[in-house]
Amino acid sequence: MTDVIEPTQTGLQVPEVPTGEPHGHAGHEDHGPSGILKWLTSTDHKVIGLSYMITAIAVFYISGIMALVMRLQLASPHSSLLSFSQYNALFTMHGSLMLYLFAGPFAFGGLANYIVPLQIGAPDMAFPRLNALSYWLYLTGSITMMLGFFVAGGAAQFGWVAYAPLSSATSSPGAGPDTWIMALVLTGFSAIFTGVNLCGTIFYLRAPGMTMFRMPIFTWNMLVTGILILIAFPVLTAALVMLFCDRHFDTHIYTAVGCHLVNGLPMRSCGSPLLWQNLFWFFGHPEVYILALPFFGIVTEIFPVFSRKPVFGYKGMVFATMSIAALSTGVWAHHMFTTGAVLLPFFSLLSLLIAVPTGIEFFNWIGTMWHGQLRFTTPMLFSVGFLFAFLMGGVTGIMLASPPIDFATHDTYFVVAHFHQVLIGTAVFAGFAGLYYWYPKMFGRMLHEGLGKWHFWLLFIGFWVTFMPQYVLGLLGMPRRVASYPSNLGWQSYNIVSTVGAFIIGVSFAFLLVNFVVSWRKPIPAGDNPWDGQTLEWFTTSPPPHHNYTHLPPIRSERPTWDYNHPDALNVPHGKAAHTNGKTNGKVRAGV
């Protein structure tokens, strides 16, 4: 970071809040090595955040190519493109890479790492070295997982959920499954450390004036995500260790082998395959929200900025996020409705109830746009795309929360379509919205808007073309995770459409790569606050100096930068006054 740091806001007369950084020469300091050594040794949250994002996006592209190969295989009923075992390995790795190594790390390792300290006016994460350790564990884990392809027997072939006893040493021999387990233990610890770091940073490093209820929603959501990580990931790591013991130390925790009655009692070596499902989904369902809440946070930053309004229902939003997190710890067995061994009404009710806080968030997003001045820049387009995608995924999710409907569609392409619409809605639409939105802050240069719009529209079209036919396939009875299917059932035409859609998505991501190249070859200078951003991170320079701020604006609301730039357009007061506002049908206006 050699940039000269000056308060570049025009006409700033900043009532400065000391940040502990000596003024004047903060930006001129030489902060350790540059070049490759900087990337290898840095404990700066911004460098680590970028490392995370670059790795995650690389994983995303690799995993996306796997998806395209699988879609090619399914374009004809008995394709000889892949063998059954290759196909099984591909969907296992596609799911594992996307869920464990892209969506989560991109959000809470990448964007959160970079943005959260900026949004709360902190100089760095609370534990910078732990932060670096997180990243290196994550990178090591990612490499370990992909090494599975190169060991004898190939990569793991038991799906990203690794259901016991298919994941046992007898059913899945070889080193591939072991590298898979090792990789997840490594990235699991990485996630736990990041969770600790996020909670520590948000609780203890907020700038003067930045109370909890002045934090941006993105930061709020990352706090809740951090807590969910601490609830969920240790369970996964423990379950994986037990799985490893089953595979190598003959512990029979998850295997029912030798499970017969002796004098009316089960033998002591009798394990339970169901235990794996319970443990896995006790991690797995909070994990689904670990993969959703950060992205809710991203769009909640974007809608206000491009509507030129505050977040509508800020406090309701915070409580909605908390209720989603609380409910998410009690819905794991809705993945196990068809085991015949769970209490259906309880898990069904809790799952259905998640629709309520999610609905609140939806109405708040719409409310934020309502009566705004919407600018359809690339980040905004992606965010609106997220709304449509997540709406469809959410509605089908409510259907699946009903056990009888789940019985009819479980493990079919209906479920595949559902969770792809949810996860692409969040991790891809909202995730790349965040990338387009904060890229200028990270590099001081814009991504090209025209290329960004090509990216969006191709992705948006490809998304519907790919996944709507999969709902139909699921209702017709096509199971998931099959490499071939009968040719006399009329499934092929839907599969071909889906494959075409997948390739449209593939093309859309070529535009992103081109966009990166263009932004490096022909930089479009961004300035510090190209979008008229509202939250604190838009107050500092782009890219920010080593310890983020040389000075801070007064923080008197949830959007200090907006207050600073638009002193005449403050929030409509709330609390008592908000009540009046409701009563008088909007007559109370800002003091313009």
Add this chain to the structure above:
Amino acid sequence: MGTANSSFLAGFDSVGAVDPSLTSAPPDTPESPGRRHKSARRRLAAAGVVLGAILLGGCQLPTFGAYKGSTSQARSTFHLWQGFFIAGLIVGGLVFLLIVWAVFRYRKRSDDVPVQTQYHTVLEIIYTVVPVLIVIGLFIATVVVENKVTAVEPNPYTELHVYAFQWGWEFQYDNGVKVIGQTTAAPTMVLPTGKTVRVYLRSYDVLHGFYVPEFNFSRYASPGYWTSFDLHVLHNGVYRGQCTQLCGLYHSLMFFNVRSVSPAAFQTWLHTTGAFQRQHPNSIGQLPAGIHANINGTAPGYSGSSGNTGNS
């Protein structure tokens, strides 16, 4: 309310409200709680009517892509599906329209800074409470249907033990008849039409999924414990079944068929096959020649009704 800068609430009403008088209310009228209640109650009533209509007269509605169901249990699930689909269509459609409206109506028109509205407590309460009520409705419908689908009759007509294994199925009948088939030749489960059959399900090795699309039903076959359910097939016919839970290499090929025949034909089949298998104790799972020789591999098409043989 006629001005371009009309209030936040007014905009919502003009899209979401049922009653046109709401939108034409004079701008200075305070939102009376009675009016709000009325609107909420009306929406609730509408939702109730829709749910009721679905549960009672579901047959007249479109199938929305699902199988009508060939067992009595599947019929209940099908009606629930219709209800959820319509509820999803209404709620999802409403939210969809709100998004579309916001996106097109509030495109940037000037450089004016819009009103910085941040809260609207009444509205927020409404869009919290109404979804809770919808969820309660959906949950009640779910529990009613779920109890029908998972109910087991105390005195089933016959019992059947189903074992799944890598990669095939074994069906054991009360009198010792066994039908076994693997990937190369899918086995056929013969059932009596119009009678309730208890199925006990288990796996010999890894998890499998017992799934018959036209029964709108699937259940894991797990090692270590038995799970059971009832099937009450409504019409004679052949229904295709397949393993849905990933079970290793040949998961894609783990098919079976269900053939439902009249109870008399079922008894004939059971006794003939039983006698044959007792005479040939080493021919485990083989069927006598000529008995439904055509039943293997004749999976019907996907249209959902092809399994029926003309019964209503």
